Amino acid sequence: MSEDTFNMSIRKFLKEVGITSQRKIEETVREGQIGGKKLKVHMTLTAEGTGLNHVIDGEIELP
Numbered sequence: 001m002s003e004d005t006f007n008m009s010i011r012k013f014l015k016e017v018g019i020t021s022q023r024k025i026e027e028t029v030r031e032g033q034i035g036g037k038k039l040k041v042h043m044t045l046t047a048e049g050t051g052l053n054h055v056i057d058g059e060i061e062l063p
Contacts, residue, residue, distance in 0.1 A: 021043070025039070025041070025060065029062060029063075034062065036062070037061065037062055038059045038060065038061055038062060039059065039060045039062055040057070040058075040059055041057070041058050041059070041060055042055070042056070042057050042058075043055070043056045043057075043058075044056075
């Protein structure tokens with residue numbers, strides 16, 4: 001596999017993750033399932049058959 005193919009594959013995956021994650025967060029906010037001014041979020045990236053376990057914590061300010 002070439003580097004270009006590898007990079008494009010990663011970008012395609014990350015684009016899907018970003019778009020679907022944003023939609024789910026927006027749905028949750030619209031449905032009123034949260035209270036307060038910030039939404040605490042937690043994302044875990046794992047890869048089957050590897051030791052990859054990358055965790056990202058953050059906060060999203062609400063309207």
